[in-house]
Amino acid sequence: MEVATKAYGLIEVDPRQKISFSRGLFGFESFKDYVLLDAERQPFYWLQSADVEGVAFILINPFLFRPDYEVNINNEDLADIEIDSPEKALIFSIVTIPPDGGPMTANLQGPLIINRDTRMGKQAILPDPRWKTKHDIMAEITAVRKS
Numbered sequence: 001m002e003v004a005t006k007a008y009g010l011i012e013v014d015p016r017q018k019i020s021f022s023r024g025l026f027g028f029e030s031f032k033d034y035v036l037l038d039a040e041r042q043p044f045y046w047l048q049s050a051d052v053e054g055v056a057f058i059l060i061n062p063f064l065f066r067p068d069y070e071v072n073i074n075n076e077d078l079a080d081i082e083i084d085s086p087e088k089a090l091i092f093s094i095v096t097i098p099p100d101g102g103p104m105t106a107n108l109q110g111p112l113i114i115n116r117d118t119r120m121g122k123q124a125i126l127p128d129p130r131w132k133t134k135h136d137i138m139a140e141i142t143a144v145r146k147s
Helices: 075-080 138-146
Strands: 001-005 009-012 017-023 031-040 044-049 054-059 088-095 112-115 120-123
Touching: 001 031, 001 044, 044 088, 075 120
Parallel strands: 017 120
Antiparallel strands: 001 009, 017 031, 031 044, 044 054, 054 088, 088 112, 112 120
């Protein structure tokens, strides 16, 4: 399938890269279908709307910079996307890169949970006060390396 992307223009995408969020993402509820793409710079990914070129998010695996990250999601939310074991889940955080050159941050309070098999996804809200919407990725990588 062809998808017009913010990062790469019009590209051919394997249908297995399609991810469906039945409720959309917070603030983007009307956009349900996305494709998951490798970014040119690892360890990042693009979550690109399949319908609107200008709607795309940079993602990162939060465990890369916060090995202590805990994603405690209730069973009802997991059942919505047919996850019955941790092995079926892909977990991502949305990254923000401020235009003013401020620190690159990741949202650990609102992770994206994706079922590896069905490619259905959901954005969760974690009530744990340790997880905020803006975690300085580089500062946390530095802190992990020092410990």
